[in-house]
Amino acid sequence: MSIQKVVLAYSGGLDTSVIAHWLRETYDCEVVTFTADIGQGEEVEPARAKAQSLGIQEIYIEDLREEFARDYVFPMFRANALYEGEYLLGTSIARPLIAKRLVEIAEETGADAISHGATGKGNDQVRFELGAYALTPGIQVIAPWREWDLDSREKLLAYCERHGIAVEQKRGRASPYSMDANLLHISYEGGILEDPWSAPEPDMWRWSCAPEEAPEAGHELTLQYHNGDVVAIDGKPMGPAHVMEHLNQVAGAQGIGRTDIVENRYVGMKSRGCYETPAGTVLLRAHRAIESITLDREVAHLKDELMPKYASLIYNGYWWSPERLCLQALIDQSQHWVNGEVRLKLYKGNVVVTGRRSEDSLFDESIATFEEDAGAYNQKDAEGFIRLNALRLRIAANRGRRLGGPGE
DSSP states (O other): OOOSEEEEEOOSSHHHHHHHHHHHHHHOOEEEEEEEESSOSSOSTHHHHHHHHTTOOEEEEEEOHHHHIIIIIHHHHHTTOOBTTTBOOTTGGGHHHHHHHHHHHHHHHTOSEEEOOOOTTSSHHHHHHHHHHHHOTTOEEEOGGGTOSOOSHHHHHHHHHHHTOOOOOOSSSOOSSEEEEOSSOEEEESGGGGSTTSOOOGGGOOSOOOGGGSOTTOEEEEEEEETTEEEEETTEEOOHHHHHHHHHHHHHTTTOOEEEEEEEOTTSOEEEEEEEOHHHHHHHHHHHHHHHHHSOHHHHHHHHHHHHHHHHHHHTTOTTSHHHHHHHHHHHHHGGGOOEEEEEEEETTEEEEEEEEOTTOOOOHHHHOSSOOTTSSOTTHHHHHHHHHHHHHHHHHHTTOOTTOTTO
16 A cells, blocks of 8 residues: 555544554655544644644644534434434544545645544444545545554553653543543543443543532523524524533533443444433433424424434444435424424433423414313314224224234
């Protein structure tokens, strides 16, 4: 493989710093680093100095928070996406954006390959590479974890020592977990979490307080929706990134957003992870509430049927696939009437909907009322409706076909 220049997804940490040196050593190529700020809560600018110390000449550091929230997170929440009923896809949804910028920077700089620091056991290698190939079919991808023999922290540190790569020692106790953070979530894997029976340590969580320690008063807020997206909170207009930052703060303070799950990775293994997704938890609950009064019944049910497929596509790395784009078009069309307000109370780990209203509401009080409905609904009509829907059940019962089937 002849490689002249590689664009590396670079965090500035141990792994990707080793990768930057290893790429030049192994392929005798030029390395371009790309560091994205997608709301991980840490300064990304130090990555510039670290890359410079490695001799990198072309360094890209970009603030992608607004694009991430607007073009990736918000479209996903229009679908109410949940993977395997629990995971709000915080890591999954960030990868297509990073893959897009990697191949764009490769084109801008004349690079013929990209590289990433994802391991050969995880989902991220799939997500990065499927995205890259979908957008730039001829791009070459270098995945060092699938090539080298530096398969432990000790070997990585020894490599650094041999090649004079500075390793920053963080003050205080080092986290035993592998963590990934962005505007949507922070994840924790590894350490004691590799045993599904071991409870997370209380001091592991960083974005939320324990629900039992949340304030007694709770917190009330109102989200305003336009075409399925939150556009204001408590009457204050906000852009997508600001919405998420605000909700992470207020919901995290109420103990909202913690999950502990075992998920099925695309590569075939089960993996246990813990996640904090305060804003996402609120957004999912509120969006379903505004849809409950603005969506037609069959459209809402169709979305619920399609959602697991849509969520799996994102989890497995198919954001740029034609099937996801088709589903997105359907989902976005359904959101034309999803406008209005949802009132919530955040209280000790719970998101409670206390009201929803919309000028586009399909909720008709004159029909739904238990009081006199002035002829809006003829209850006698229900008799024929029931008898027609029971017809096939009665025919089967008359033929002796009971629920238990033959032999019961």
